[in-house]
Structures are given as C-alpha cells and as structure tokens.
Amino acid sequence: MLTRHQAAQMLASFDRVLILCHRNPDGDTLGSGFGLCRALLRQGKKARVFCNDPIPDKFGYMIPKQEDFVPLHVVSVDVADPALLGPNTEKLLASLPPVELSIDHHPTHKQFAENLYLEADSASCCEIVRELLREMGWEIDQGIADCLYTGLSTDTGCFRFSNTSPRTHRIAAEMIEMGADHTRINKVMFDTVTFAELELEQLALEKMWMSDDHKIAVLTITTDMLRQTGVSETQLDRITALTRKISGVEVGITIKQRGENDFKVSVRTAETISASDICANFGGGGHARAAGCQFDLSDPVLIREKLVEAVRKCDGEDTGR
C-alpha cells in the first residue's frame, strides 16, 4: 500500500492518464474521476474518464472537454473489486497498460492494480482525491470543486450517514468556498423526485414485506412495476433509502429486478448490524451501513427468504462494524 505522499508523487508524474470509474456509476466514483481528470487537465496534462455504463444525465455537469489520446497510465477511482470495472472496461483494458494506481476507500477493497492508495476510513473517495491534490499543491477551480463536493455529499447521504467525519465537513466548506454549486447539486441528488417515482413508491409500499418484529423491511421492485410507472432502474436511490427510514426498522432491503433471472439487492442497516456482512453471504459487499449483492434467481420471494436468513445469522454474530 502506498503512502499518501507516494500516491501523490506517482499521480504528479503521470501524463496521458485514463481514469476508470466503477460500473453503475454514482456521485463518488464520477466525482473522483472527473475531479481528478479536471485537475490533471488544469496542469496541462492529457486525461479522460471511462466508465463501463452510460453516465446518468444528472451528473452531466461534471464532464469536461476530453480529447482522445493513447493512454500511458491507467488509474481507477472508487473501484473496490475488478469485477466492478465491467465488461466494456475489461475489453478496453485488453489493449492498454495495466491499472497502475487504484485510489479507493472501501474496506473490502480487493487489490487488482499494481499500486493501491486506500483510506478505508474515508467517507468518500472524493475526500482522498482532495487530499492528494493538496499533497501535490494543485489548485482547485469551480469545476473540480463541483465534482469533489458531489462525491462528499452523495456518499454520505448529504452528511447524514455515520461515515461523515469532521474532515468531510471541512472539505465541504473548502469546496463551497472554491465555488461548488452545493445548493443545485444537493437539489438534483437529494431533493428531486418525479411523479413517476412517487407512483412507483406507492406501488412498492403497498406490497412491502415486514418481519414480525418489524426490524426488517423488504421492498421488491419488479420490471413490471418499472414498466408500469416509466421509472428507470437508475432512478431507484430514493426508494432504496426508504425502508431504513421507517420507525423501528433496522435492516432495509430493496430487491430490484433487472431481468428474468437477475435481481440486484441493496441493503441498508442501522448501527447494530453490518450490511456488508449480510451481502458477503451472497458474494456482494460494500460499506457497513450500505451494501449490495446480486442473485441469478427468478423468484424474489426466495431471494427475500435467503436475505432474511442471512440477516438473522449476522444479527446473532456481529456488532455492526
């Protein structure tokens, strides 16, 4: 594992950099990627970002003008596991140098790059990028500030989750001073809901499953429900967060159908139990309070039963770390 200084020195020595984000991209991987990309461009270097999947429109403001070039160095940001790079990225990587530096904050990081800079106690990967830029003495402009603020805010549920640290707040203060359009960013990320999403929420709530002790709540979103309301699979953040908000619920699970035999599961937990441990039972992972896994099964009821069993098992074992 590199020290911060080593990672900064390595980054500072790079030119023609390709930056990789994880598939199904969120505000933190894109904020880290485009924040770093913009910082490199600002130094007169060539840099661009690649993601396996299309970048949702709401993150469009992050994307700078990126010219095409043959990469000499490949860096990944917020990618905890090589499987999260995705098939398109893997195809691209076949003709490129190996990933030279991986910058990440997931405690479950599975090393795949030649060098790793990991701060497992950082709330967001964007905080790490900010500290690396500080280490290199690179200035931050409004465009970079917008990117980094986005990751700080989205990975902490707007400074609500337990991962939020004094450093998170201090970097947020800096980013606002450097011009981050925090109000607009938070409005887009947290305070925007469409009628269709409200409709889907009502459909899902009608069929919510609760354990007898009311500690586990499970919502299931089928492809039929998505079709009926016109909501896309990338618009389910609000609904994923909902179960855990219900008074008394300690584990909130959302089972989202992506195909006939493809269900993606999001788990959100209170302090008493680890979401990451629950998902590890099914080859998934993530953070203590928010994690995910996937099932190649066709029956959401069976998936629910497996998950509830895993919750009961973890509940007996761990302390929620």
Place this chain on the structure above:
Amino acid sequence: MLTRHQAAQMLASFDRVLILCHRNPDGDTLGSGFGLCRALLRQGKKARVFCNDPIPDKFGYMIPKQEDFVPLHVVSVDVADPALLGPNTEKLLASLPPVELSIDHHPTHKQFAENLYLEADSASCCEIVRELLREMGWEIDQGIADCLYTGLSTDTGCFRFSNTSPRTHRIAAEMIEMGADHTRINKVMFDTVTFAELELEQLALEKMWMSDDHKIAVLTITTDMLRQTGVSETQLDRITALTRKISGVEVGITIKQRGENDFKVSVRTAETISASDICANFGGGGHARAAGCQFDLSDPVLIREKLVEAVRKCDGEDTGR
C-alpha cells in the same frame, strides 16, 4: 445592534438567566436555547429554558437538569417576532424583567428586546451561539455539541439548503469532534418516518393541486386526514418538504388545518422567488426559501387561491432574495 463582542460580554456578565425559545419549537430554537443554557450551567451559573409549547419528544436529549430560580436576566434565541413567544411566555414575562438580549438570525427580525445581536446571513441561530461561546472562551462539551449540531443540521435541511455556508460546515466539524452524536441526531430528524406518516403522504398526494405550468404544487392536510391516519400536527415536516422536491416545482405550499377557521401555511421556494415575500402578503414571514403564514378562514380552496395569486405577484416582481 450589538457587536458580537458586546453580546458576548453581556452574556458573560449574566447569571440566573431565563432563555426563551419561539413557540412551535424547532431544532434551531431549542438547540440554541439548551446549548446556551448548558454552557451557562457549565460556568456554574443558573439557567433554564422556557418555551410556550411542549417540547417534542425527539428533542428530549437536549434538556439538561434545570433547577428553579427567580430569573434576573431574560434572553431570547431564534425569536424573530415577539408574537412568536406565545401567550404562555407572555404571561410568564409579565412578572419578570424585560427581555434584555435577543440573539437571532432572521432577516425579518422585529426588534422587541432591549438589545439585539443579529447575524442575518447565518444559516442557523446555533452558529451564532457557537461564535458567542468562542468569543467568551467557554468550552463546549458533548451535551452542548449535541444541541448546537441539531440546530445547524435542522435549519439547513442537513446541509442541503442554500443557506449552508462554509462556516456551517466548519462548526459541524467542530461539534462532531466535540462528541455530537450526529448520526443519531440526523436519523431522528431526517431519516425517520412512521407508517402513519407514509399513509398520510399518500392521502395528501392523491389530492395534490398543481398549477397548469406545474411550477406551483399545493398539498392540503385537513384535521380529518390527521385523525384518519393518527399523525399529529407536529409530524408534518416531511410532507411540508415534499412538494418542492417534485421535478419542475418552484413553489411548494402545504396548507395545514389546525381548527375550523385556522390554517397554517408553509411555503418552500426555489431560487427564483422569495417564500418570505409570498408570506408577507398575509402577515407572515421567515426566510427566502422557507416561510410561513396563517389564515383565519374555513375554506382551504380559497386560501390556496389567495396564495397562488400572491405567488404570481411575487414571481413578476422579485429575484428570490
């Protein structure tokens, strides 16, 4: 208007202090009140908080042991208008010295105390209390940090609203360092919803009124709806925030019935129009993005029409300050 130094000197000279909060108390008035109270107690002084209305259970953690005494000095926190003290406070004040110092952050403050310390650009009154404690060199313990963090967080919608400043974030960082239980506080304030509240939300959404251009959304909550779902009038924060979150809506209005001829109105606006200006048409006030007013009328449809007319008028005039 006092300078910060003068206000701090005045506070430091006080003993046997009664601190007044505004009626229908929120996290900021209570956080400022109990934060200041705890800081005074920590200095070996006598202090207690009075509020016209019962303090909601969720704020119970703020309340320290308070002994009874005859107050020599009266201070108000976060009270923008003497009318917001409420009848019980007024009755109590009849036999006490006049309010000697008012600490506030509302730009619409109507002076009623002998001395005023106002920071109209502060996101919360708790930030001002923190700066006054700093000015006096008084230390902050975990109990005080919990109180002040609560006001910072609740008055900014958990650091989401445009009033959030770099200072807000820096003080939040300090409060977390001083032991504020930020995760639990935010969970209680922002991430807890009961089944009954979700039910009420669905009832209200079914009858939501939208302007033809979809820029104004109005929800009406009648006493019948509250009775039907068992939700109390103090539990309507989530629903009040909902309208403004809907894609495209610039003015979100919630009309809440309190009695046959008593409707309380909450107005939330986007950057383009001032909530405070809209409510000023009906003798109300507040902040640029969040304000309120009251109607002694029996017909919510008439109230809605009056409000929509005021929105149209303000929309033509102002720039949203």
